[in-house]
Amino acid sequence: MNAFGVNNNGTLISHGGIFYTKMIDILATFLNPRAYFEIGTDAGVSLKAMKCASVAVDPQFRLAENVIGSKPSLHMFQMPSDDFFRDHSPIDYLRRPIELAFLDGMHRFEYLLRDFSNTERYCGKNSIILLHDCLPTTTEMISRVHTRGAWAGDVWKILPALRKYRPDLQITYLDCPPTGLVAITNLDPDSSTILDGYFSIVREFIEVDGKALKEFYSRLALTKSADLQSHEEITKLFWL
Numbered sequence: 001m002n003a004f005g006v007n008n009n010g011t012l013i014s015h016g017g018i019f020y021t022k023m024i025d026i027l028a029t030f031l032n033p034r035a036y037f038e039i040g041t042d043a044g045v046s047l048k049a050m051k052c053a054s055v056a057v058d059p060q061f062r063l064a065e066n067v068i069g070s071k072p073s074l075h076m077f078q079m080p081s082d083d084f085f086r087d088h089s090p091i092d093y094l095r096r097p098i099e100l101a102f103l104d105g106m107h108r109f110e111y112l113l114r115d116f117s118n119t120e121r122y123c124g125k126n127s128i129i130l131l132h133d134c135l136p137t138t139t140e141m142i143s144r145v146h147t148r149g150a151w152a153g154d155v156w157k158i159l160p161a162l163r164k165y166r167p168d169l170q171i172t173y174l175d176c177p178p179t180g181l182v183a184i185t186n187l188d189p190d191s192s193t194i195l196d197g198y199f200s201i202v203r204e205f206i207e208v209d210g211k212a213l214k215e216f217y218s219r220l221a222l223t224k225s226a227d228l229q230s231h232e233e234i235t236k237l238f239w240l
């Protein structure tokens, strides 16, 4: 490791923990959420495991299997998340605030910033918002435009942005392959900090590069997902 925590083989960070979809499944099993909200469903791997009332948003679903399973209800909106939030409220379909959310839509910082803020408005304080792809393992995968290979985009920038502008949030950084899983709680559905400061926050972070990511990693305390596999350990951090 060098001063930035970068391995000599070019890997910025290693995720040796539980695969992200398995970790979401474990969290849902122990926390038993009553209302699930997902942005970015694709084939439905993450959605399939949920057993509660669910809302899923994706401009192009590519479902490969039965995703309703034992859910009492599932509402699917084939549209970009911005269109969804313009025209719909998740609570109208879930009949209660979102308890667990998974944000895995467009891999650009400004999209995730909007998805996070819009989702938080429909959560409770103890609800959990999970973010995918925010702990990328190489600088090659963080370009804003997907050309080839694994792509996490620049959604990682939401982490320093939230750290700076929303220090009230409780954020857990999990070492889930392939690109981390970030769990955010102590939410404030009435907070307008991000949306009020949206344009200046985007301006501040949009141009930062891989050097800033390396600096962020050098001060990051990753939580081992393998240690979060029991009711006792999970409920130290999260409860619904």
Ligand SMILES: C[S@@+](CC[C@H](N)C(=O)[O-])C[C@H]1O[C@@H](n2cnc3c(N)ncnc32)[C@H](O)[C@@H]1O
Binding pocket: 021, 039, 040, 041, 042, 043, 044, 045, 046, 057, 058, 059, 060, 061, 079, 080, 081, 082, 104, 105, 106, 107, 111
């Ligand atoms: C990586 S895939 C999601 C995978 C899924 N969550 C899983 O774990 O199996 C990303 C998805 O985001 C969707 N997407 C892209 N832009 C979006 C947007 N503006 N709003 C919502 N979803 C979007 C894509 O259509 C794609 O299906």
